[in-house]
Amino acid sequence: MWLTALTSANKMISEISRTSIGDRTMLDALIPAENKLKDALSSGLNPINAFGEAVKAAETFAMQTIHMSGSLSFDSTNNYKVLFEHFNVLYTYVHHTYNSYLNFEQNYNLS
DSSP states (O other), X not given: OHHHHHHXXXXXXXXXXXXXXXXXXXXXXXXXXXXXXXXXXXXXXXXXXXXXXXXXXXXXXXXXXXXXXOSSOOOSHHHHHHHHHHHHHHHHHHHHHHHHHHHHHHHTTOO
């Protein structure tokens, strides 16, 4: 379910924004997360841990965008601020979703 949602969202974001990985957008974090989730699920990892691996991939690749140059121009402090705010919202959502799953799993002894 998460993989289908993430794949569809990435495709739609790319189509609407006309951006792709390497353009210093949220796709630089989301596409590696999608790939990691797909690989983790294919290797037999349970969905919760696979989602956790995807979160880690998103965090890693999002932080790498700070030092990369992309085809999109971010030439002012305000643009960097907007980029950071978008990443922060995305990170907060994904990170807390994963932690909520872990807490639910622990509280109900599902692991």
